[in-house]
Amino acid sequence: MKRLITGIAASAAWLLLLLAGPFPLFLLVITGLTAVALNEYLVIVLPGLNTRARTPILLFGLLPVLGAYSGDAATLLGGLSLALVALLLLTLFRYASFVQPYEIISRAGFAYLYLGLCSAHLVLLMALPQGRAWLLLLTAITAASDTAAFYTGSKFGKHKLCPAISPGKTWEGFAGGLAGSLGASLLVRHFFLPEQGLLWICLIVLLLGCLGAAGDLSESVIKRAFGVKDSGSLLPGHGGLLDRIDSLLLTAPVLYYLLYFWTGVCLI
Secondary structure, three states, X not given: OHHHHHHHHXXXXXXXXXXXXXHHHHHHHHHHHHHHHHHHHHHHHOOOXXXXXXXXXXXXXXXXXXXXXXXXXXXXXXXXXXXXXXXXXXXXXOHHXXXXXXXXXXXXXXXXXXXXXXXXXXXXXXXXXXXXXXXXXXXXXXXXXXXXXXXXXXXXXXXXXEOOOEXXXXXXXXXXXXXXXXXXXXXXXXXXXXXXXXXXXHHHHHHHHHHHHHHHHHHHHHHHHOOXXXXXXXXXXXXXXXXHHHHHHHHHHHHHHHHHHHHOOOOO
């Protein structure tokens, strides 16, 4: 029941933001969500850092998201570059106080790519023509896939998808997730993207559905490496925020560049 209530509340808030939220508010929300997810990730991979030491590392990781405010991919990359330079300078400045400086550089640097860079593409998507509609499609694909995969796998799952990484995931759940994604995406297309071809939407669903599953498994690899079941406890019945957005971290950048190469939307 907690899982259901949390899911409904979070989905309603997210849909309201996509449909009616002004762009500055969207940027603020994505920045805040990225900060929460970054903190969860850093707590997992750098458990020896206290809050005071972790805070500047976290703040640097938000620069790519803030750089995406212009809707320009170049400023996003500028924000990422600044984040990495700032991390290196911080490590040099506090070298004596860090127990394993190289681990901080490598793990935090990866966090800037995994969370900062990837989540910033949600902002870039919003800035595109019909950005809200494409974000609704992305949400439909990832949310429907997660929900359908969970219930299909729970009821019919017999064949393990990747037991070494996530024993609970099955091929039946994966297939159910793709089917759920397709159904939800066709509804979004009908109401918000009617000019888009059916085959084009189906190809997007197939690609992003597979990438979403890969994103879920990627986070599982990280958690398994550090002996953690959930990234946090922010969302009752769901775990941490990172547990809920792991699929978006791979699908958002891919959708953005798909739209560029297919439709010729200007990135810079």
